[in-house]
Amino acid sequence: MSSKRWNNAVAGREEQRHRKQQAVLAAGAKLFIEKGYDKTSLDDIASALNVTKRALYYYFDSKDEILFDCHRQGLRFVEDIIDRSLDRSVPVLERISSLVGEYTEWVNSDFGACLVLIPDSSMTRERSDYLRKAKARLDHRVRELITEGIADGTIRECSPALTTAAIFGALNWIPFWHRNTSDAKTLQVKQEFTTFIENGLKKHPEVASVGREDF
Amino acid sequence: MSSKRWNNAVAGREEQRHRKQQAVLAAGAKLFIEKGYDKTSLDDIASALNVTKRALYYYFDSKDEILFDCHRQGLRFVEDIIDRSLDRSVPVLERISSLVGEYTEWVNSDFGACLVLIPDSSMTRERSDYLRKAKARLDHRVRELITEGIADGTIRECSPALTTAAIFGALNWIPFWHRNTSDAKTLQVKQEFTTFIENGLKKHPEVASVGREDF
Numbered sequence: 001m002s003s004k005r006w007n008n009a010v011a012g013r014e015e016q017r018h019r020k021q022q023a024v025l026a027a028g029a030k031l032f033i034e035k036g037y038d039k040t041s042l043d044d045i046a047s048a049l050n051v052t053k054r055a056l057y058y059y060f061d062s063k064d065e066i067l068f069d070c071h072r073q074g075l076r077f078v079e080d081i082i083d084r085s086l087d088r089s090v091p092v093l094e095r096i097s098s099l100v101g102e103y104t105e106w107v108n109s110d111f112g113a114c115l116v117l118i119p120d121s122s123m124t125r126e127r128s129d130y131l132r133k134a135k136a137r138l139d140h141r142v143r144e145l146i147t148e149g150i151a152d153g154t155i156r157e158c159s160p161a162l163t164t165a166a167i168f169g170a171l172n173w174i175p176f177w178h179r180n181t182s183d184a185k186t187l188q189v190k191q192e193f194t195t196f197i198e199n200g201l202k203k204h205p206e207v208a209s210v211g212r213e214d215f
Numbered sequence: 216m217s218s219k220r221w222n223n224a225v226a227g228r229e230e231q232r233h234r235k236q237q238a239v240l241a242a243g244a245k246l247f248i249e250k251g252y253d254k255t256s257l258d259d260i261a262s263a264l265n266v267t268k269r270a271l272y273y274y275f276d277s278k279d280e281i282l283f284d285c286h287r288q289g290l291r292f293v294e295d296i297i298d299r300s301l302d303r304s305v306p307v308l309e310r311i312s313s314l315v316g317e318y319t320e321w322v323n324s325d326f327g328a329c330l331v332l333i334p335d336s337s338m339t340r341e342r343s344d345y346l347r348k349a350k351a352r353l354d355h356r357v358r359e360l361i362t363e364g365i366a367d368g369t370i371r372e373c374s375p376a377l378t379t380a381a382i383f384g385a386l387n388w389i390p391f392w393h394r395n396t397s398d399a400k401t402l403q404v405k406q407e408f409t410t411f412i413e414n415g416l417k418k419h420p421e422v423a424s425v426g427r428e429d430f
Contacts, residue, residue, distance in 0.1 A: 156414065158407060159403070162404060163407060163411055173385075192381070199419070
């Protein structure tokens, strides 16, 4: 029994606290998705980790704090993909495709699905504001990328705001129908969605006129 | 006060029952979206119609029955757009665009948004099965249209199932960010989404090779 406590997450002494916290977040995210936030109790999380509820309180004050930290964990990834999208040496359509592909994989992970599926309505105003702003940064980043592509002629004329909404709609809907399947299936979803979105954005040359100009 | 009862929905005598039922559904759908299903009571619906809760019971047994009939109302529209998509005299990409455009408008209506936003988890198994099958019919219809377009060379090679999932993701996400705005805005959403999806599906000719073949 004791060897299973914290799901064997305890390795190096100095990292113990961090690893235990991570184990709580991982178990929390998984349960919130499976059972729903309201129906998950701290007892459920403790039991998934083979520890007592009292042991959890050493790391988190409440279920609400666990959800907030799950979402924060998810948003750290979002900040990373924003950073990677800034490299102007890569063509803008390629940067959007990379971002879409990475987001697709992430939204299939427990922290990604948790951020999309579990509303933050139970949180304090301050916390939900923090999350809202972080999500808005990603949204605005994609709008900027689309604007950049329209300017350099690789993306067709469109509303960057509404097209970004269409893209995140397609991506955020994934956890509603695709969960717990194989890596091969996730890879196929990633490829199909990336191609669909890239094709939807791209400014495709007019065949007839290009033909005439060329000859 | 009495003139406001049933929100003036009572006109022709023979239609009274039907109109009153419709008024209940319209008020229900609106409140479910605004307040959430769990937080809406039969008293709220009665009060929105200026009638007593007892008057509601003459038409509906429970809140659950009202939600089911709202969803059924929404799905009648879905059956209509499936029917319209069957006319093979219209090019398939055009039929998909019409379906997408009509679905976009519908998902902005109260019954459409209600079907997308309010889960049917509180319903009996029989009722939720009925709804699931009706939604699946639309999903399969769009897959068939995409398959038809791939076969006739107007749509690029893709997975019809996953591409359909991307399309409905983009569309079903709309009520999460777009509510209660102007008709002009809804029209713009419709145009942008239709163009994005059509462009994403279309098999765009390769400029270089077509140029060579033409001359």
